[in-house]
Amino acid sequence: MYLNCHTYYSLRYGTFPEQELCELAKEHEATAVALTDINNTSACLSFLKIASEYDFKPLIGIDFRNGVQQQYVGLARNNVGFKQLNDHLSAHLHVEKDFDKDAPELPDCFVIYPLEKVMQDEKWHFRENEFIGVSVESLRKLKFSKYLQLREKLVLLQTVSFRSKRDYNAHRLLRAIDNNMLLSKLPESEQGSPTQQMLPKNVIFEEFADYPFILENTQKLIEGCSVEFEFGKARKNRNLQVFGQSREEDAETLKALCYKNLPRRYPNASEATYARVEKELQAIISLGFVSYFLINYDIIQYAKSKNYPFIGRGSGANSVVAYIIGITNVDPIELDLYFERFINASRHSPPDFDIDFSWKDRQDVTAYIFSRHKNMALLATYVTFKRRAVIRELGKVFGLPKAEIDKLSAGFFEYKDLDEMEKLVFRYSGLIAGFPNYLSVHAGGIMITQEPVHSYAATFLPPKGFATIQFDMNIAEDVGIFKFDILAQRGLSKITDAIEIVRENQPEAEVEDMENVSVFKNDPNINNLLRTGDCMGVFYVESPAMRGLFQKLQTEDYLGLVAASSIIRPGVSNGGMKEEYIKRHRDPERRKQAHPVLAEILSETYGVMVYQEDVLKVAHFFAGLSLEEADILRRGMSGKRMSHHDFKQLEEKFYNNCREKGYSEELTRDVWNQILSFAGYAFPKGHSASYAVESYQSLYLKYYFPLEFMVACLNNGGGFYDVETYIQEIRKCGGRVHAPDINRSEHHTVIYGRDVYLGLGYIKELEIKVVQRILENRNFFGLFESFDDFIDRVPISIEQLSLLLKIDAFRFTDIDKHHLLWKAFFKLNHSKRKTSQQLLFKPPHRDFELPELSHSFLIDAYDQMELLGFSLHDHFSLLKxxxxxxxxxxxxxxxxxxxxxxxxxxxxxxxxxxxxxxxxxxxxxxxxxxxxxxxxxxxxxxxxxxxxxxxxxxxxxxxxxxxxxxxxxxxxxxxxxETQGDPRFVNQRQNIAKVGEDGNGLVLR
Missing domain, CATH: 2.40.50.140 (Nucleic acid-binding proteins)
Incomplete structure (x- = not known):
């Protein structure tokens, strides 16, 4: 009976996962084990799930500590008590506040204060549900303590943090890493005790033989605890079940939305289309997924009200209902997308809707969702210790020199050549690698639940300010919480920014409605960009691999782009099916090599599996599995959790059905292996189609407004390539690229006609506050008329001004930048005013006669390389x-x-x-x-x-x-x-060498 056990989710303290805690309990014949990680509930639900397979009673709670100083342990008596503990922990984590020495009133919990803490605080008043915890180590203190008279309040509290000396050593290393100090300097107050281990049952009974009432009290406490959750197939859907007033009202709302918007999407809808809509609606309603659709619809409506661009994708893109009400823009009937890929009678989880927003808009969309729903949080992800990073941390903890740490981290060594300290670092890095280091935020996962989120775990508050639950998407799905994916990407903001830039730079130009993608799909100019691979800057299709694939496929339409987006994926590519698809696409005769059944099933892709849906088709039509079984198989192969037994059963049925159909063992094995290697990496067709829509929107802008589009690329962080490559593309499109200019540049890159001015933000080490000061002054008082005018108006240090001069940002003055740099040193003296207030009268300026200074385009080129990271001069002109x-x-x-x-x-x-x-x-x-x-x-x-x-x-x-x-x-x-060197350094070396020849200095070597 252990009421205070830690896993490695007691971050940088614990030393093993929850699975191994269960194994430890089994080994020691424990009758009850409470998982109480330090200020953390990440493993609680996972522990309950795993412990159900073992022969002990699992309890869950929290070890509340300030740093490593234990205040008290809270155990949940029931599910309400678990929420109370999570409420209490979250309230402190959100404001990073220490816990008081006394626990608040937690009526559905048991609170246990360690004996040492009770004695230190001289605590005498305990609520009915509060107890004093006695460990084997503290038992000797109890014998001579006045607290022995509180017999009914004493329970066993043997903390379990380690299994062995090795665990304890790893713990000390983790504590040293956490405190960023040498192991030799780690104080005992920052460590646990090596006695915090699980002991055999007989040892516990022997130690407490004189105090049987302590064990009896502990047993009663254990019997009073029961927290229950259902997992896996037994789970229930814990997402928000009612979006409006009732389930019935929600169902009517969804139906009304469908039939109201159906004519817009399908002006000449056939009976088959209406039948498909009815079939989907019945499935959505019967499986209880109506609120899931309405929540996503509500999010999209908010985005539309703000004119935020978005892409709806995921398995939900296979749904005609989702298409009709506007969650996605992919027509599943046009693309023959399988309904069963999105939903079927055997599916207990709602379909996936991954909704991409611009990186500029996602924060606001998330804030809207938080304002709209009461019970919600972001999902966490566990950032683990990576092997090389651990080696570096341990090297510092052991005090190794940097050179040795670099050697170990890079892996450039033979183990036998290491000294004992280095071997120790290497061994323990292998033990700690994979441990969770800290909690971060999932890329886009949001949970919206029927019950308060603290019913499942505590939450913390990361920098962006949205409550984040302490577990990840895997355990969330296990317990029946299915995430909403609100993701960010830069491709969408490239489109919106490009349109805005076009309106400013070419106000007379007409820009097509971005929603009218059919116009783009049928534009031969746009399709020619695909065929030739001229896709620099275009979302998802600009990489060299995609460019080459387009040329091989001679891609020239929407469906071709959809296919190309999928066959580039590792599953298709690594299995050799990419090359086969290309050959069959280009050579109609080669298509005859496909097996007749596969050729018929996968006629659109010439008998080659390209999309995730193809797994469904092949498993159903080729191997005779039901569509529900086929989807379960697809999910299992796509990394979704599935028991080994269930998977083997489906594999066996696949083979047996193929034998009954008369297929050869070789053919069956070949098809199965293709599915096996392919399904885990392939895109669903709807996913590829969603991305293809965005690609076409970008291609339209790239063809008709190439300069504005490329400027938008630069302002959104580029893409696959570096800044210099996009600048080269601007030049190729007829643009003239200029270095930052004090009168023409903004913080970001701007365009005037065909002249593109890089932003002031590109200048390395130029402070943001300086940029803001310059732009605010220019916007308020007008352009700078001269160098002296700038100095009068903008408070700036000589160091920051030097950066602007080196990049030649004052070239409008027609004065050489070297002359201006000398003038800057003369003018910015110690009497320079420190206030940013505008001067009432301009002070007189003295000018100085300066000697003729040499200038070279090479100097400009090297200054640009230093300050921008690249040169705006033709690189080929720099060759030696x-x-x-x-x-x-x-x-x-x-x-x-x-x-x-x-x-x-x-x-x-x-x-x-x-x-x-x-x-x-x-x-x-x-x-x-x-x-x-x-x-x-x-x-x-x-x-x-x-x-x-x-x-x-x-x-x-x-x-x-x-x-x-x-x-x-x-x-x-x-x-x-070889390129020409910087003439300033070349001349400097020559001068040094000359001095050396005269015997008055060192010879440069």
């Missing part, structure tokens, strides 16, 4: 040696297919990929001197001999290859080209 005249251009590669060539390229990105032989290939993307992009491939030998380790210009020698219209260069060798 001229390019070979015989080197070809990217646009001419198709004329040299099968031939060896040399080509100069500025590296954009490179990706190393392992082969089946565990060697590495490398795929590179470059742009040439004309700004055109080309791709390279390096096979293992070339990858090893000529690695692409850094950005820069390379001379690439290789053979031009072509595959289905996609051209690349197979590299034989490449050489990084």
């Amino acid at each position: 040696n001229p390019m070979k005249p015989e080197a070809i251009k990217a646009k001419d590669l198709k004329q040299y297919i099968g031939k060896d060539i040399e080509i100069y390229g500025n590296l954009i990105t490179a990706k190393r990929t392992p082969t089946v032989n565990k060697e590495y290939m490398c795929f590179g993307t470059f742009f040439d001197a004309a700004g055109d992009i080309f791709d390279t491939v390096q096979f293992p030998r070339a990858t090893e001999q000529y690695p692409l380790r850094s950005k820069g210009i390379y001379l690439c020698h290789g053979r031009v290859l072509e595959e289905l219209g996609y051209i690349c260069v197979s590299i034989s060798w490449l050489e990084r080209q």
Whole structure:
């Protein structure tokens, strides 16, 4: 009977998970075990679920502590008591307030004060449900204590935090990490006692032989506790069940919404369409998912009222009801999306709706949801100790030098060569790796429950200010809480920002309604961008892999884009089905190689499984599983929890049905293995279709408003590539890119006609408050008329002003930046005013005669590299040696297919990929001197001999290859080209060398 047990969710204190606590209880024949983690309830529900398979009574509660100083332990007598404990803990976590020495009134809980704490505080008054906890270690203190007379208040409180000496050592290391101190400096007050272990039953009875009433009191307390939750198949749906006034009213509301909006989505709806709607409505109502739909609909309506763009996706995109009422914009009838992928009679969880909002809007949408519903919280995620990070932390705890820590963390060592301290770090890093380190917030998961969220766990308050529950989505689903996914992405804000920029830069231009995607789908200009892979900046399809895939597939329509978005995924790609799909797509004769049954089932994809729905189709039509069984199989293969027994049963039925249908064992095994390798990574078709809609919206803007669209890309953090690559794309589209300008630039990047001015925010080390000061002054008092005018109007330090001068932000003055820098030092002297108040009278300025200062575009280039991270000058103009005249251009590669060539390229990105032989290939993307992009491939030998380790210009020698219209260069060798050095440092070195020759200084080596 152990009423105070910790798992490793007692963060940076406990040393093992809840599963191992149950194993420990079994080993010691414990009759009752209470999980009471320190200020944490992450493991409580999981413990109850796991403990149901063991022969002891599980109890749950909380060990309330200030730091590591135990105040009292709270045990839940029932589910109401568990909520009371969570309410109490959450109230303190939200404001980071210490617990009082006395617990508040918790009528449905038992509160146990440790004997040492009681004696220290000389506490004598206890409520009926409050007790004094006595451990084996503190028993000797009780013998001579006046508290022995409170017989009815004494219970056993043997804390369990460790199983062994090794656990205790790990605990001390965790405490040192938590306190950021050397292990040798860790005070005992920050550690638990090594005696906090589970003892055999006979030892407990022997120790308390003279105090049987303590064990009797403990047993009575245990008998008074019972917290119950249902899990797995026995669970009930704990989401909010009623959105309006009643279930019946909700059902009528959903029906009315459907039939009101149906004509808008389907102007010429067929009987089959009405039948599909009726079938879905019946399933949604009978399975109790009406409120789930209405909540998502309400969220979308709020977003529309604010003109927030959104993308509705997930399995819910297979629902025609979701399409009709506007949760998604994917037509499941047009795309032949399976109803059973979204919902079926065997499914006990509601369908997934992943709703993407702009990263700028998601916070407000979340705030709206919190204002709309009473019982809700964000879901947490556990940030665990990673092996390399643990090695670094332990290295610091043991006081190892940085060089040794770097060596261990990087893995560059032989274990036998390590000294004892290093081996200790390595061994314990393996033990601690995987432990939860702290709680964070799930990317987008929100729970909205029928009962208060504290009925399930406590909540904490992360920086963004939304209550977050202390467990993750897995245990939430286990107990019947199904999350709403409110996600953020930058692709949507690129679209809205681009439209806004177009309206400012081209006020006369007409921009299509972004909801009218059918216009974009049928635009040959837009589809040509797909076919040629010209998709830089376009959401989800701009990577080199997608660009190459489009060229191979000759993608030129919406359905082709939907398919491409799926076959690029690892499941299809790794199984070899991507190449087969491409070949069958390009060669009608090859399609005949598909098995007739698969060819008929998957006619749209030529007998190749591309989408998650294809698992349903194959399992149902090919192997004869019911659609419900097929969806269970799909979910099991997609990482959803499923018992091994259930999975094996479905696998056995799959094989047996195929035998009955007369398929060969080889064919059956091949199809099963395809499903097995494919389903866990594949996209549902509706998911790909949702992303394809957003891609088409971006493609429209990229074709008709390329400069504005690329500026929006820059202002939203870019995408797959770095800033410099998007700047190159702006130039390719006819734009002129300028460094930040004190009179033209904003904090973000702006465009005037074809002139693009980088934002002041791009200048490294330029303080935000300085930028704000400049912009506020300029907006209020007008443009700066001169350098002196700027100095008079904007309080600024010489260090911050130097940054602006080095980037040549005052070029409107037509004065060389080096002259201005000298003037700045003269003008910003110690008498410079410190107030930001505008001067009533401008002070007179003295000018100074300065000598002629040398200037070079190389100096500008290196200043830009230092302050922006890249140069706005043509990189090829910076080369030390001229390019070979015989080197070809990217646009001419198709004329040299099968031939060896040399080509100069500025590296954009490179990706190393392992082969089946565990060697590495490398795929590179470059742009040439004309700004055109080309791709390279390096096979293992070339990858090893000529690695692409850094950005820069390379001379690439290789053979031009072509595959289905996609051209690349197979590299034989490449050489990084040397650039001209910064003339300031070159001259400095020459001067030093000259001084050395004169014998008056050191020779530069």
